[in-house]
Amino acid sequence: MSRKTRIDLSDMSRRDGEPIGHVDLQDLMPLPAPLDDPARERPWTPLNPQARARYECILDDTCAVSVPKPATKEEETELVRQFLSGLDKLFTRENNWTFLQPLLLSMEHCARCQTCADACHIYEASGRNEIYRPTYRSEIMRRLYFKCVKHGGMISAWQHGDVDVNWPMVARLIELAYRCNLCRRCAQTCPIGVDNGLIAHELRKLFSQEMGIAAKEIHDTGSMLQLKVGSSTGMSAEVVKDNIQFIDEETSERTGITVETPWDVEGAEVLLIHNAGEILAWPENPGAFALILNAAGISWTLSSELAGYDSINYGLWYDDAQFARVAIKHAEAAKKLKVGKIVLGECGHAHKALSVIADRVLTGELNIPRESSMTLLRDIVASGRLKLDPSRNDFPVTLHDPCNMVRLMGVVEPQREIIRAICPKFREMEPHGVDNYCCGGGSGFAIMSGHNFPDWRFHVSGRKKLEQVLNAFGDCLDPSIPKYLCAPCSNCKGQFRDMLAYYDLWEKNRILYGGLVELIVNAMSEVKPGFIEWEWH
Amino acid sequence: MTTLLYAMLCLSAVVCVAATVVRAVGYARAPMHLRWELYPVPHEASDRAAHGGSYFEDSNWWTKPPHFNLRGELTAMFTEMLFLKALREFNLRLWWRSFPFHVGLYLLITTVALLLGTAVATVFVPAWMTGWLGRVVYQVCRATGVGGLVLAMVGAAGLVHRRLTDSDLRMYSTPGDIFNLVAFLVALGVVAAGYAFRPAGSPGALGIVIGLLTWDTTIRVPGLLAAGLLLSALLAAYVPFTHMSHFVGKYFTYHAVRWDDRVNRRGGTIERTLAEYLTYRPTWSAPHVTADGSRSWADIATTNPTKGTKR
Ligand code: SF4
């Protein structure tokens, strides 16, 4: 039986040490075939009791950040003090010039109309669970702002609402900041222009920049590791070069065309930066890039500078200092090689981080032009420099729109122009383009797998996208028809890999996921047929 | 009594304008933020704006001349302002209540502006207002005034009803939210009643405005109408202090955030502004930030926290 009960804003401050939210499988948004069959519903692993005993897992059925429980009352008080101090800093020019204006606007103008709620895939997929409503988190933050930053008294509380400030509330807010994909679909529908995604982003910043609290996958083994060794994958420059050499050999063998990746070529027109995850998890992607760029006669290079070979910038999701540091490293690598431009490989958040957000970080000689690989590839395909045979891609293909590349950067059509040219059985998901839904792995979730967080990722945050994928392939679910879900984003691919496996959609329905360049190489006439191997990886 | 009414009307207008200006100036003076636009951006070239695309869809986009589709931006702005397009698209049930409320307020603002204009003309060029022009303006004022009152009250009643009956809205509505809508209902209701039931021979709306303009304290404003005007004036002064001032906020959320896709060009104004911000000295406490109040953003951004700090 569903234990769904109405949750109130005041529950955030409950001191009973129990989670305030719970999602039962039967509360979840129903999925279309073949996942309408209850036999294919995956059970949800309960959070283990040790985790509950050790960490502040008092928000819902999972735990993303794993904040240790404070040992003493004094420690609790100190943590609340730090939180309030960080809250103050979020609203000062010196500490937060980076986002002060949009944050103030979002704090002061919400009409509480709830228009945004229906736009949020997490809220909808959870069966409209109150704690996942975009405004639940924002409303707590707004009340904190008026009470603790503006020091509003009783009249303010009457006008804006009140909130009990205590450690359980702060602990839940930490977790709640990590129940949002930062996809900003809600902001797109807000009549006032209030941005609940931004509020979650700013909360994450407060926790990281003031309290040193962040999901370890995006901080310790994310941006910190990248700044230390050059890549959040842990690959040093030597290792990455070895791996790329191996990929070149593999690609040459598979395609019958000799592929060699140029390294550190001074004066090259293009510095290509991949999400280094591709090199380890999907080597056919950098291999395909190298083959295409060589075949098209592009002057290009990879860089072996620190972070110059890994475009990820996890700071985008939680920390302005870490964000700026990595963006600067990327630009420094390009500056050192005196390249004409940086081209970003298939990674959505890297696109937005370096092209859009870092545009107001990189100044002077570091302000080097940045471009999407989607446009470069579109130009190559449109130019006729590659001989392409669309009949080689004669299988159903659908396209996922990475939020960071599409809704948040406006790169919508180039990838479609390519797919329309080389995939005769292309079909759109609905809705698509700037109205797309997040894959459910955005804002770091795709790499976060502590405790039972993956269960939440696949049942809740990824569910709406899963529905879209199944609908797009609704006419060809039969396993005799191989189907290709194209996701030109490393992070989204990570989410798809794990989610399709979770629901057995490769084994039972032959839905494969992959990037865009793989489709291009698969269609190249000079290449040995069968670049896409239709194997699960 | 009339003097007090005039004084309150003037004072409220001053407070309303001053508070709105202070709020707007506050936002305008906030530092330029990192880019955070959201597509579609309507001032993009129309073929791109149609699918929500940006100049990033062009290769070597920085070599192309900047493009600003003013028509696209104005169209988006006016459809949003006049028809509440986003609400209509994403929350039709609320739009049926919110739209009449907003149109009602627009009509009432138009009425006040028309009355002021007519009053000025009547005082300074009375000949203009004695003929057909005066009659037309009178009819227009009546239509906008009555229409505005009816629509705003119907809308406000609809909004209160929805806030109280829809469980989602109720949970997020504060007492202040309900009070604000009820205040509109009451203030406009009293104005409507005062106007409809004013005794024969008492001054109408234009008479009161002319009286105010000439500070003619001999005018006897009927009690109920005076009360309605007073309540409305107080409400106008109160609005800029609440989230109902979203008419200010919305300008910035759209123009300064959602649609702000300005490019930082080398040697340009954005770069100069950033140079100032990079000298700011943050005080964030987490050790990895390496801020201690004496180090600037420029120092922090060029520090690698894993390699020892450059202090
Ligand atoms: S964020 Fe926007 S859409 Fe959501 S409740 Fe507030 S005003 Fe309404």
Ligand code: SF4
């Ligand atoms: S940003 Fe996306 S995930 Fe977060 S609340 Fe808005 S719609 Fe939901």
